[in-house]
Amino acid sequence: MLSADARARIDREIAKYPADQRQSAVMSALAIAQREQGWLSTAAIDEVASILGMPPVAVYEVATFYAMYDLKPTGRFKLTVCTNLPCALSGGAAAAEHLKARLGVDFGETTPDGRFTLREGECMGACGDAPVLLVNNLRMESWAGGEKLDRLVDELAAAADRGEGAPRGGEGGR
Numbered sequence: 001m002l003s004a005d006a007r008a009r010i011d012r013e014i015a016k017y018p019a020d021q022r023q024s025a026v027m028s029a030l031a032i033a034q035r036e037q038g039w040l041s042t043a044a045i046d047e048v049a050s051i052l053g054m055p056p057v058a059v060y061e062v063a064t065f066y067a068m069y070d071l072k073p074t075g076r077f078k079l080t081v082c083t084n085l086p087c088a089l090s091g092g093a094a095a096a097e098h099l100k101a102r103l104g105v106d107f108g109e110t111t112p113d114g115r116f117t118l119r120e121g122e123c124m125g126a127c128g129d130a131p132v133l134l135v136n137n138l139r140m141e142s143w144a145g146g147e148k149l150d151r152l153v154d155e156l157a158a159a160a161d162r163g164e165g166a167p168r169g170g171e172g173g174r
């Protein structure tokens with residue numbers, strides 16, 4: 001199910017490790033699969049396991065341990081807000097409530113239009129920049145409160161309408 005391009009990128013990750021340790025590329029391979037599919041279906045995880053020569057359950061253990069992997073479809077833009085104590089005390093809790101109200105969803109939920117998924121995140125190592133959030137695991141927004149959050153949501157909503165963000169075609173996967 002992965003494209004030739006994704007397979008080639010996974011092969012490049014595998015090549016970074018000794019030949020008998022290709023399983024060391026598991027996190028990169030899962031990230032590549034998720035970026036292409038939008039989330040990690042059973043079929044995608046099984047394919048990564050096959051490529052790496054790992055038991056599927058071992059790949060599942062990785063995919064379920066780390067919060068950046070999604071085991072079910074998300075919205076085009078996943079917003080992960082840090083609510084750990086240093087952030088929570090510096091506007092993170094308020095930013096989370098602001099986003100819940102603006103998007104009409106709770107943590108772990110996706111907006112009915114499929115544009116956004118809201119997540120609660122752990123410390124991102126940027127406590128001095130609170131509130132902080134991640135967009136699709138890659139883009140960090142600092143001092144993200146109030147009007148800045150609203151501008152971000154407006155920007156991403158427009159991008160979602162242009163078909164940008166995580167692919168949405170994988171909902172029918174296993």
Ligand code: FES
Pocket residue numbers: 082083084085086087088122123124125126127128130132
């Ligand atoms: S507590 Fe939020 S980034 Fe550290």
